[in-house]
Amino acid sequence: MAFEDIRRSRPKNTSQTGPFEAIVVNNLDTKYMGTLQVELLKTTSSGNQPERSGQVMEAMYLSPFYGVTPVGGNSKNEGYRNSQQSYGFWAVPPDVGTRVLVIFVEGSTSKCYWIGCVQDEYMNFMTPGYAxxxxxxxxxxxxxxxxxxxxxxxxxxxxxxxxxxxxxxxxxxxxxxxxxxxxxxxxxxxxxxxxxxxxxxxxxxxxGPLDKREGAPKAEIGFKGNKLNFPKSRLxxxxxxxxxxxxxxxxxxxxxxxxxxxxxxxxxxxxxxxxxxxxxxxxxxxxxxxxxxxxxxxxxxxxxxxxxxxxxxxxxxxxxxxxxxxxxxx
Incomplete structure (x- = not known):
């Protein structure tokens, strides 16, 4: 399932830049840039666990380090020296259901970035060494x-x-x-x-790789009205x-x-x-x-x-x- 086109349903701007808490609903970015579809969470007046708001955004990946040689130095000549060369840090997109923090640059919803992951309470025994x-x-x-x-x-x-x-x-x-x-x-x-x-x-x-063996458990990814069963477990x-x-x-x-x-x-x-x-x-x-x-x-x-x-x-x-x-x- 590729990203659903959500541009018509989201506001162009917001009065706040964030950060906001959100939950990952889709991590299948066909552009291979680490972008996530996330649903913003809202805090209730009672102060309990944040609730889903129904507002779905495309949050781009903000790497702690990345670079690429200048495109202005490209030429039509053959050879690796005449094309761009990228380098930096890359981490895989988190699984659906993971909470993340997102920000909006200058309040623009078209410039939404996910900047970190929120731990699921008590769920870090395996991290980082598979203890x-x-x-x-x-x-x-x-x-x-x-x-x-x-x-x-x-x-x-x-x-x-x-x-x-x-x-x-x-x-x-x-x-x-x-x-x-x-x-x-x-x-x-x-x-x-x-x-x-x-x-x-x-x-x-x-x-680790998704567990695609026969009988392996599956979970839904996507948001209401556009969900797909996908392998849940990892090897x-x-x-x-x-x-x-x-x-x-x-x-x-x-x-x-x-x-x-x-x-x-x-x-x-x-x-x-x-x-x-x-x-x-x-x-x-x-x-x-x-x-x-x-x-x-x-x-x-x-x-x-x-x-x-x-x-x-x-x-x-x-x-x-x-x-x-x-x-x-x-």
Whole structure:
């Protein structure tokens, strides 16, 4: 479904520039510019949750960084140097139903830009590192989780972070295949926005491909009178994480000559090194599990393919381990 022509139904100007809160109703921009169709939200007099206003706008993508070489330098000659060259930052448009902030330049509705995304309350456990937890509904060990289901949860605890969550089965299968489903260094991670206050996790994760498998759930996109069923779920994405570590757990001893053991500070355990918090790392990992891991807490570098059939590890005590299930060529 391409964008619906809404120019006749929207005012040309508004007395205010914003920002305004809006909800994404369509993210299928046939111009490939990241433009969203959004419906403005209005605050009720009672001050409760904002309501949908019925006003639909086309909000252009405002990148934090973008550039392109001058069009005035183009010529009709062949070759890459005679055409424009673009560069900058690009992020995928958010899913339908995501709330965003929009602004109107000089009050013009034809110059509407979306400038940021509003988090759905408590729905950021997976961000940015696809974190694992032992608080799972359908798995009796620690594993990767999705967000808890607000429609079905009956958990009496007042803290949403501890609500039991469904297991992300696609990610778990990848961990099992690679032999890392019980490995909290090379496999499972605690890199979540909901781990500590203030958060020590910095990173970025992609949504992942839409789940188009048979039987996968669907949801409506578009606005009243022009809706289409579209895949709702995602397969999981790639992530880049720079984690400054969880200082509630401190390593006992240096990795070069001691086994992996951590002191639980909240349980008043002693012997932890305050300079070596748990899960301090930099990790680049794809959806299927290919990864490059620079792990400060365990003082190692690990590079592996998704199936675990080939990997290399450089450890703190000076060892370099190389594994190839078939062969190794040097």
């Amino acid at each position: 694992s937890t032992s608080l799972l509904k359908d798995y009796d060990k620690k594993g990767p989780a999705v967000e808890y289901n607000k429609l079905t949860t009956t958990d009496p605890t007042p803290e949403p972070t501890t609500h039991r969550k469904p297991t992300h089965l696609d990610l778990l299968k990848g961990y099992i295949v690679s032999g890392l489903s019980d490995d909290e260094t090379r496999g499972l991670t605690s890199s979540s926005a909901r781990r500590e206050l203030p958060s020590a996790v910095f990173g970025w994760s992609t949504p 999981g994405g790639s992530s880049f994480v720079m984690d400054d570590g969880d200082d509630k757990f401190l390593r006992k001893g240096h990795p070069k000559d001691t086994a992996m053991e951590y002191a639980n500070i909240e349980a008043q355990e002693e012997g932890g090194d305050v300079t070596r918090p748990h899960n301090e790392l930099l990790r680049l990992r794809t959806r299927t599990g290919h990864q490059i891991l620079l792990h400060n807490s365990e003082d190692l570098i690990y590079i592996a393919n998704a199936r675990g059939t080939s990997w290399i590890e450089m450890t703190s005590n000076g060892k370099i381990d190389i594994y190839g299930a078939d062969s190794i060529s040097v």
